[in-house]
Amino acid sequence: GENVEQHPSTLSVQEGDSAVIKCTYSDSASNYFPWYKQELGKRPQLIIDIRSNVGEKKDQRIAVTLNKTAKHFSLHITETQPEDSAVYFCAASIIGYSTLTFGKGTMLLVSP
Amino acid sequence: DSGVTQTPKHLITATGQRVTLRCSPRSGDLSVYWYQQSLDQGLQFLIQYYNGEERAKGNILERFSAQQFPDLHSELNLSSLELGDSALYFCASSVGSSGKETQYFGPGTRLLVL
Numbered sequence A: 001g002e003n004v005e006q007h008p009s010t011l012s013v014q015e016g017d018s019a020v021i022k023c024t025y026s027d028s029a030s031n032y033f034p035w036y037k038q039e040l041g042k043r044p045q046l047i048i049d050i051r052s053n054v055g056e057k058k059d060q061r062i063a064v065t066l067n068k069t070a071k072h073f074s075l076h077i078t079e080t081q082p083e084d085s086a087v088y089f090c091a092a093s094i095i096g097y098s099t100l101t102f103g104k105g106t107m108l109l110v111s112p
Numbered sequence B: 001d002s003g004v005t006q007t008p009k010h011l012i013t014a015t016g017q018r019v020t021l022r023c024s025p026r027s028g029d030l031s032v033y034w035y036q037q038s039l040d041q042g043l044q045f046l047i048q049y050y051n052g053e054e055r056a057k058g059n060i061l062e063r064f065s066a067q068q069f070p071d072l073h074s075e076l077n078l079s080s081l082e083l084g085d086s087a088l089y090f091c092a093s094s095v096g097s098s099g100k101e102t103q104y105f106g107p108g109t110r111l112l113v114l
Helices: none
Strands: A004-007 A010-014 A019-025 A030-038 A045-051 A056-059 A062-067 A072-077 A086-094 A106-111 B005-007 B010-013 B019-024 B031-038 B042-050 B053-057 B064-068 B074-078 B087-094 B109-113
Touching: A004 A086, A010 A019, A019 A030, A019 A086, A019 A106, A030 A062, A045 A056, A045 A062, A072 A086, B005 B087, B010 B019, B019 B087, B019 B109, B031 B074, B042 B064, B042 B074, B074 B087
Parallel strands: A010 A106, B010 B109
Antiparallel strands: A004 A019, A019 A072, A030 A045, A030 A086, A056 A062, A062 A072, A086 A106, B005 B019, B019 B074, B031 B042, B031 B087, B042 B053, B064 B074, B087 B109
16 A cells, blocks of 8 residues: 655754655555644645646645656745744545545744 | 534543543534544544534544534444543534635543542
């Protein structure tokens, strides 16, 4: 089955800095890669996703890049703010299946 | 608010007991997924139902079972509970099951087994 590795497990940045979280996946048949943000005690919420037919997608301060050859994808957050502090999860799903395999999460702490 | 509801919010029970968690998907969504979230294991997929039928199985223990009813709500049954079953249980829903749809998560049920 699919295996998703996520790094780093924790990330501390100063407000205004950029943050990058990286994930690798094992199954080349994976074609859908969402990113979820989970605040303490809350539900995971989708913040951005990318499908394998594109290499990059951007939404305001958030961007995701995908390298299918290397089987890795990354989340980029620019101009970080304290409210960006949360746990971020990457995930992958295989063509024809909607079940998601999640990475272990990255705790992002943005200090004012 | 994602539109997915889960009850109860919190559940405290003893080892050996059985509990039922309930999930109502977003209006129009046919797929329901159950996930277990513990500190050391992250978000683990348990099982998926699509329009009343089991569609996929993940790391679900034999002591656990689920079903989806004609009105599309789903229940996750956990039996012979152990201390290690203490976790946050999320359900999520999506429109279909093709792998292209967004999954929307409910608020979760926090289970504590004493």
